Amino acid sequence: MPNRRTVFIVSDRTGITAEMLAHSLLTQFEGPEFKRVTLPFIDTPEKVLQVNEQVRAAAKKDAERPIVFSTLVDDDLRGALKVDCALCLDFFEAFISPLEQELNHKSSHTMGKTHSVNNFGEYNARIEAINFALAHDDGIKPKDLDAADVILVGVSRSGKTPTCLYMALQYGIKAANYPLIPEDLGEVKLPAVLAPYRHKLFGLTIGPDRLAAIRNQRKPNSKYASLDNCRFETAEVEAIFRKEGIPYLDTTAKSIEELSSTILHRASLQRRIF
């Protein structure tokens, strides 16, 4: 693998921002192969020296020089991380200085701000939203949906649960979900229990081939997983969505992040955490 490069992702805290930075950039390059190594909690000069050793070792071993993505807020640590044998790109280095100039304000250079519990109010909102999603998953407590910000409806395995959980974790949104089961279909109308919450509904649908594949992993060769049944169920829910004017998305080729942010945007939901 002559083209394989080692990519180091170095952070003074969790590494989550640095990983997203690296991921967004590397997915723009389709040719080369990358071996990713995340090194979180690099918060002392000694740890930086150890990272430098690892980077140098990779540079010796690989045919190509390593790439180092870092998010280090401390100027000295950032300076110490520079290694000639690698391309080093630091996120704070690129942006902190223009921001300091613009704001006419020194940055705090405090590690661990991004994902710290800065605000217990936001933390509680997040936990509450997670508990809400768990308590209202798959039609549980359907009569207790007054507190929901949004209610996702769709057939079984169309992506409702992961999307609700992601919206809770990322945005603090209280998202319930309600499965439209075969007993609900055939008459092209909403289950009565959802009627009072029509304005909160957001539909999910999915390509029948993909749905059959997902269901076959769970219950192989069942009627539930058969392509015919998946075609019937998805056609029915889409007919309901159109007839009732419920906004909906096709989840087939969308990630949980794409679904969540699209719903947030299209349903004009107010996020509780930032």
Add this chain to the structure above:
Amino acid sequence: MPNRRTVFIVSDRTGITAEMLAHSLLTQFEGPEFKRVTLPFIDTPEKVLQVNEQVRAAAKKDAERPIVFSTLVDDDLRGALKVDCALCLDFFEAFISPLEQELNHKSSHTMGKTHSVNNFGEYNARIEAINFALAHDDGIKPKDLDAADVILVGVSRSGKTPTCLYMALQYGIKAANYPLIPEDLGEVKLPAVLAPYRHKLFGLTIGPDRLAAIRNQRKPNSKYASLDNCRFETAEVEAIFRKEGIPYLDTTAKSIEELSSTILHRASLQRRIF
């Protein structure tokens, strides 16, 4: 509020990367107040022109000029977004060009790569991990833990469930959790059901004051929520963790992200998604 600035977060897709970028940077500045406006799915020249109008309107209204953080992969869209009346910082602009030079490879400039379903294998691993966390939440199916990558143990409301869900979503890790309830405590030993999985255990503890505050929100003035009981339970679980040599974390002032990445790191877990 003379110092309040409008911060626009502009993305051609979900806005999740751009939000994290902006958040990491802005949390480094403690003085100024920011009003954040996320504008996702800005993927045509027409939409960029609309954004420019919004930015100009904010510049007129606010005492200070706006800041625009963007993640636009298309060079033309990025060029069109520049507005003189704002500080514009684009993430791809800063990093794509040094990477192209280093890799000797043009970037694909394809929108929506970061959070797209590039890989159905990874997508399935993620969904499986989420289902696993849900099926093994709070001691459900304790005899079926062979497939767990890690099992979080701790008292009720110490942060186990959100951490398991985050590890599933972010890393594809199969994380179960098992609550240590008062009946399990007092003898400073692990429940028998956990004994076969001792090497997979990771403990969570929490400051008794914080625990009492969280529990009081759920069951006000109960024995469960009393400070005395919270002191007893946390002291007991910490004694078990120490006696049994179970690694553990104090969740009191840690975010879900910090807990998850620390456990991933300290337990040397292999993530299934990147």
